[in-house]
Amino acid sequence: MAQDKPLGQRIKAKAAELGFAACGIAHADAAPLAGERLRQWLAEGRHGDMIWMEERAHHRVSPAALWPEVRSVISLGMSYAPADDPLRLADEGGVGRISVYAQGSDYHDLIKRQLKALGRWLAQDAGCELKVFVDTAPVMEKPLAEAAGLGWQGKHSNLVSREHGSWLFLGAIYTTLDLQPDLPGRDSCGSCDACQRACPTEAFPAPYRLDARRCISYLTIEHAGPIPVPFRRAIGNRIYGCDDCLAVCPWNKFAAAARAQLAFHPRAELAAPMLADLLAxxxxxxxxxxxxxxxxxxxxxxxxxxxxxxxxxxxxxxxxxxxxxxxxxxxxxxxxxxxxxxxxxxxxxxxxxxxxxxxxxxxxxxxxxxxxxxxxxxx
CATH class of the missing domain: 1.25.40 (Serine Threonine Protein Phosphatase 5, Tetratricopeptide repeat)
Known part of the structure; x- marks a missing residue:
């Protein structure tokens, strides 16, 4: 019977039922270096105009800093592996390129809905307290996902999975339960630096380090003023975000299997919109x-x-x-x-x-x- 299985196994089975492609568990204190790295990144000013990163840095440094009662973190990933090569439109000047994750419905809503469903089930099953988070909350999703065994933070600073490549939306459930943790992810980038070489604006001062001020995703989404002159030509026809560093990751070849169970559905009209239409x-x-x-x-x-x-x-x-x-x-x-x-x-x-x-x-x-x-x- 299902109830005879360990709770961690039941959580993972329920997560899969709800459309999550990956699920892992970590102790709340399993990513101790994340806070230190965040403070250094902020001190160097690499967050640009993202002032909220500074304002809530004290909450981001660890799960317990946000919610002292937390004992375990359930990290979850939902695949958005694209069916087509995101770089295929690079030379199509008349069309705009929208980052793969933004071609469908708002993933925040999609993931939070499924996180809440999993949370309701868990609260009823285990009688615990919990909180659910997507990336609008002051949560270090990527280090926690690595600690929970979903993958590792690659040289592009995003999570890389052996099964899903660089195409995972992340969410987390903080719980008061003491759950059996999974083994952490192991860095498997090796000598590959494809993501670093692919960046059009050289936004990586070193492997595993991102300068958001140079990142096209930051410039086209978070930055409110004029696009800085040195980066305008490099933006090409990218009108919302940039997939280049993700798209060239060799581990993406294993992501194809996830497409058959994709919970994220792109809108066809956002795959290659005409610039003339958007200007109007x-x-x-x-x-x-x-x-x-x-x-x-x-x-x-x-x-x-x-x-x-x-x-x-x-x-x-x-x-x-x-x-x-x-x-x-x-x-x-x-x-x-x-x-x-x-x-x-x-x-x-x-x-x-x-x-x-x-x-x-x-x-x-x-x-x-x-x-x-x-x-x-x-x-």
Missing amino acids: LDDAGFRQVFAGSPIKRIGRDRFVRNVLVAAANSGDPALAEPVRALLDDPAAVVRGAAAWALGRLDPPLWERDRSARLSVEADEQVRAEWATPPGCGRG
Whole structure:
């Protein structure tokens, strides 16, 4: 009978029933170095504008710092292994590339729903207290997942699994139960540095260390202002996130088996959206297109800023007029990106517009985009 099995086995069976591809257990204090590494990372300023990382660092350093009653951590992974190569559109200038994880419904909602279902079952079965977390909470999911045996943190700093490659959404359940822990994951990157070499912006100062300020995922999602000039061309046609370091991981070859049981379903219209269509989005249109998507979280202005950078990198002169239409956008971050994009797509038209725009533009960052001709230190 099921009740005759150890509780840890029953937890894993229930997790699999709910769509989790991986489940492991660790003691609450099983990742003692995570807090120290976090403090160093923050002290070096590598988190960029992610101020909340600083504000809740005291909670992130260990599970007990967030909830003193915790005794065990149940770490869970849900596969989102893509059916197609995420790098296949790299040379398709007219389309935008959206990170694989953002092509479906908001994974936060999906995972939290399943975590809560597992939590309800566990509370009823074992009579314990527990808390469930996805990555919006101050939880060190990756070190805990490694401690619980789901895999190891690779040189790209994300979790790598022998069975699921680099394609796992992570969640955690903190519980007051003293559960039998699993063996921790073992680093199996070896001499491979494919993820480091794949990064277009050299965001890895060393293996296992990420400088978020240079990361395209950070720049297109977390960063609120203009995209820094040195990184604009490297962004290419990536309009939300970047999969490059994940996609080249050799361990992904084992992830194919997980696709048959995929709980995460991408939306076909987000696989290769046309830049011209996205440039036309106003706030209402953006909300409609990205309803239920994690992309909605960054807002229309930041997203269109990303699309403008991609349009500039496309080299397609047909996009010059849709770009020019955004020179009067209410959002300064959009106007500035439009000015830069127009200079890349149609320098003569940019030059004709320049004097008139400078005479009426009040925002200093937008004025800076008009102040320097294309190719003269402005990308």
